[in-house]
Amino acid sequence: MELIHPTNTELYALVLHDAPFVIAAYGLLWLMFCGYVTFILVRLVKTDKQIALLEDAVAKKG
Amino acid sequence: MKRQIQVAVVLIVLGGLLTTAAFFMSFYTASVQRFGTYTAEGHVDTVFDIAPSSEQVAGGVTYGRPWLAQKIFYFHVPVALASFLVFTIAAIFAVMFLIKKKKSYDTRSRLAVETSLIFTLATMITGILWTRASWGVWWEWEPRLTTYFILMILMVAYFVLRNSVSDEERRATYAAVFCIIAWIDVPISFMITRLIPSSHPVVFQPGMDVTNLVPFIAAMIGMLGVGYAVYMLRAAEENAEERLDMIREKLEA
Numbered sequence: 001m002e003l004i005h006p007t008n009t010e011l012y013a014l015v016l017h018d019a020p021f022v023i024a025a026y027g028l029l030w031l032m033f034c035g036y037v038t039f040i041l042v043r044l045v046k047t048d049k050q051i052a053l054l055e056d057a058v059a060k061k062g
Numbered sequence: 063m064k065r066q067i068q069v070a071v072v073l074i075v076l077g078g079l080l081t082t083a084a085f086f087m088s089f090y091t092a093s094v095q096r097f098g099t100y101t102a103e104g105h106v107d108t109v110f111d112i113a114p115s116s117e118q119v120a121g122g123v124t125y126g127r128p129w130l131a132q133k134i135f136y137f138h139v140p141v142a143l144a145s146f147l148v149f150t151i152a153a154i155f156a157v158m159f160l161i162k163k164k165k166s167y168d169t170r171s172r173l174a175v176e177t178s179l180i181f182t183l184a185t186m187i188t189g190i191l192w193t194r195a196s197w198g199v200w201w202e203w204e205p206r207l208t209t210y211f212i213l214m215i216l217m218v219a220y221f222v223l224r225n226s227v228s229d230e231e232r233r234a235t236y237a238a239v240f241c242i243i244a245w246i247d248v249p250i251s252f253m254i255t256r257l258i259p260s261s262h263p264v265v266f267q268p269g270m271d272v273t274n275l276v277p278f279i280a281a282m283i284g285m286l287g288v289g290y291a292v293y294m295l296r297a298a299e300e301n302a303e304e305r306l307d308m309i310r311e312k313l314e315a
Contacts, residue, residue: 017130018130018131018196019130021131021194021195022133022134022191025137025138025187025191026134026137028187028188028191029141029184029188032180032183033074033180033288036292037074037291037295040295040296043299044067044299044302047299047302047306048302050306051302051305051306054309054310055309057313058309058312061313
């Protein structure tokens, strides 16, 4: 006996016709936000490191 | 600055939780909505029905197709409204810059336009996926889509303008004037589906069911939180870069 009756598979395919679009919309939205936030955070960490290095150089010079 | 970053991260996590809650509420607790559109005859709510198409399945049984793509609206609309709101804030800062001529207002305006552009791109992505699912096309030059596309182009043009002027003061003044002029498209884009015939549905209207309103408000608060967090993070980055420039100057001197 099959796990899912073929008519049900057909029915679920109809019901979930738009599901990939809904899931893709939500997923892409958050992927974009997370990507952008990660990009900003990486740049912030780099800038912080540079600041620390230059402050050390200023202190040594002073 | 570290506190600013911590608050921003917390806001992003909260925004993520709220929009995820809204996403699931839209499937489990929200009732299936009927949407309104404006045609030449006036406001009708029959174009976007619960089941816009029926499909024949094996055995001669016809099943109505539940219109699942409407669930996209529970995060598409909050993102779009957030983009309008953040761009309005950018225009307010632009006006303040023109009045007070303080560099900080120009920076705030630029950061708000940048945040708004991110939200506009997110709106475009979610909207295009809805259009493909519901209309069967990726794009249609109907009034809402066209005016929103113009808004996105204006935001991109804002940065092109900024990069093309080297004098700092002139750049800030031109950008502020351009931002205010570009903002005029915000009320036009927002109101257009309510004023002229448009195939874009008017999703959230007065008197809507509480089961639809709750996930919408949750997603709206979440998106505004994310918007503020993105703005704060960019502001923290700007401050750090300014500090870096100051130390460099000090070292060179």
